[in-house]
Amino acid sequence: MSTAQPAGWQAIQAEVLRRVHAREWPPGHVIPGEIDLAVEFGCARATVNRALQALADEGILERRRKAGTRVAKFPVGRAVLDIPVIRQDIKERGLAYDYRLSHRSVAEPDVDLAARLRTTKPALHIRAVHLADGIPFVLEDRWINLQTVPQAKTQSFEDLSANEWLLHTVPYTKIDVSLSAEAASAEDAPLLGLAPGKPVFTIERTTWDHVASVTFVTLTYAPGFALRTQIGG
Amino acid sequence: MSTAQPAGWQAIQAEVLRRVHAREWPPGHVIPGEIDLAVEFGCARATVNRALQALADEGILERRRKAGTRVAKFPVGRAVLDIPVIRQDIKERGLAYDYRLSHRSVAEPDVDLAARLRTTKPALHIRAVHLADGIPFVLEDRWINLQTVPQAKTQSFEDLSANEWLLHTVPYTKIDVSLSAEAASAEDAPLLGLAPGKPVFTIERTTWDHVASVTFVTLTYAPGFALRTQIGG
DNA sequence: ATTGATATTATGTATAGACATAATAATTTG
């Protein structure tokens, strides 16, 4: 009765969400079928379907044919993390962005890296610093697979970060991401104004074009950095 | 021509994705309108709409009325992180789960916590250890707002973790999540078999029911833990 | 040329109806 006239599928989504949050439909509860809800809300079944499917995508509901739709027992976290493009991230914080290349070489990958890139051929190794208001914000340590991206050989990466150059020139289909806490290496620590061994937030990414590796990058963030997000909201 | 007969909206999504990945439609490119694509794929416009909308939700495409649909300039990271329910997480790793309550008290929040919970009234403080195959996997340090959740007073939390009890009994509408690297505290370090100051991966969560805080929890993970996810794929 | 009204256009959403599919329930068979 509270939400009498449905305005659209989002209104239905909101009302269903309200009932879930209010525990009118507690976790595990099987909610009415699409037809029943369509009658109640005075709309077509497809409209209810749209609303429920969106909630299922978010992990709030679980749907199975014939069995019906139930409230997820663990309506837990499906957090959407926006992995930021570094330059944009810094700018959005209202800080001045700057970038400095500190190393560029072609080298043979060690065992660990060879496993990650799935090649033992020489790869392009790049190290760079991204600064916010002149202070190191994140260190980029990147290996680029020259079998997959031979054009990288002719790029200096002195003005344009490899991050952005790759994004705009090289196709990819998949990225593996890993977030962890690491001890600052002897090499990285001084750049971040830290003693070696201090905790640093680290993002590792391997980028793939189908089955071929494109690049492997380790981003080491300055202390104080935290990745924030919201569930629900 | 390659994908001639469309099977459904997912087939269309796949073909559009292929063209984006293959740079047939490079970043920033305005792709054909829904009607054109519907003709090309021999299906209804609604089917194309479903496919394109799903890709827009994932951040691959950007859509604006009248302006049309274009490939996102930064088809970057919209990583879906599944914040795990601890017990399930451990079980999925094929390890035996165990749980031990180590502290339970009612105390007044300090300034920092009062700001997080938005109350200065006494709150329930709980510390517990989640073990995998008998080894500490994650430490849980939780404060429960007793204004919002008075029922928590009568719960011992000796057998059932606060994590799961809350999930099943208390309504919530929003969770703030923060991921960071911290130095292991003098209190936590020995439990994880670490020297104080060593890096530990930390998840902080504040749970809200509308504007009222429900609980604030800090999860401190054992070394070696990494949160993994995938973009694309 | 600038402003403001109007037309155009691409996406957004709703509809009824239809058939597909998967999973459960009911029934028949060995």
Added chain:
DNA sequence: CAAATTATTATGTCTATACATAATATCAAT
């Protein structure tokens, strides 16, 4: 009784059509 078969049912998806909405393009008036 257990196993195999069939019926039923709720969701999944597609279609054709219609109207809504937002943003742009066009054109008229000042």
